[in-house]
Amino acid sequence: MVKHLFTLLLMTLLIPLNAANADTNKIIRLATTTSTDNSGLLKELLPEFQADTGYNVHVIAVGTGKALRMGRDGDVDVILVHARSAEDEFVTQGHGEKRYGVMYNDFVIVGPQSDPAGLSKSKDATTALQLIAEHQATFVSRGDDSGTHKKELGLWKKAAVDPHGRWYREAGQGMGKVLQIAAEMDAYTLTDRGTWLAYEKKSPLKIGFEGDPLLFNPYGIIAVNPQRYPDTNHFGAQALIQWLISPEGQERINNFRIGSNRLFTPSADAGEFAAAEH
Known part of the structure; x- marks a missing residue:
């Protein structure tokens, strides 16, 4: 009986102590x-x-x-x-x-200054991706199940394109590193605008396509x-x-x-x- 009462008392004391610890x-x-x-x-x-x-x-x-x-x-x-x-x-x-x-x-598609896929002719994001695929222009994907990667895969699906082959490269890296890789490979990639603006001045890439409501982020x-x-x-x-x-x-x-x-x-x-x- 005494042991039972002691256990109850200890539990009573510990409850506010744990709450206080959580708060601190x-x-x-x-x-x-x-x-x-x-x-x-x-x-x-x-x-x-x-x-x-x-x-x-x-x-x-x-x-x-x-x-x-x-x-x-x-x-x-x-x-x-x-x-x-x-x-x-x-x-x-x-x-x-x-x-x-x-x-x-929002997201933007960035790529080489020469724009080999002709994204300047695109009327929307899906057309831009279709042009990249048609020209087999190198595209660097995050490939890491990130929010950007999820958005990219959704856009390929809307464009009715199954991206694969030598032109499509999965990096498995964060956005900053992918922008560096894309610059080294003279490739296209999808990036959030915030990271792009942070890297823009030190990158040879340029925005190839922007402005589609589908790119809202x-x-x-x-x-x-x-x-x-x-x-x-x-x-x-x-x-x-x-x-x-x-x-x-x-x-x-x-x-x-x-x-x-x-x-x-x-x-x-x-x-x-x-x-x-x-």
Whole structure:
């Protein structure tokens, strides 16, 4: 009886202690797409977030597919990615709590200055890819299950092209590295505009095609579900989400520029911010 009472007392004491420990865990593990890192955006935002909140963010920059897998395995606290259907599935399956829109940009197809496939004649993104395939102009794919790779595969499908052969190369690398490889090979590739603007001045490539609504590229942030993964830092994940979708966070995203070019357009919903605060 005495032993039973002691156990109950110990459990009573541990519950608030564990909650307090969770609240004082100042490390946030963020899995995010390489574009937010390669573009320089996180280097701009995170020091301000850390100064405001006291949290330290450990960034794991990988393709969106890998970031989602890390979230599904409970290896990170929060994910910031850009593959909307995969994000919705992540939440529907119970791995994440809720998706919050943060920002958007778009994809562009870049390639050699000489434009051997004649993309300047394209009326839309699918025509541009068809021309690349018809001319068997070298195309470098991310090939890494990233958000950009998912978008690229979807575009080939819409273009009714099965990309294969010597002209189609899969790199299995992040966006910055793929842009370097494409430049070395005098090849085309699909890139998000943010990373392109960060690399444009040091690249011999140029934009071959842009402007199709199909190339829209939204980014969302999702806290890993603490009910499924109780060891995650849910307090920290929510703090990062609230900061990024707050007026201050959105203004900082809006003001992040390279020259006069804005790399990302803020897109958080004011109603979602109000809900996230409570």
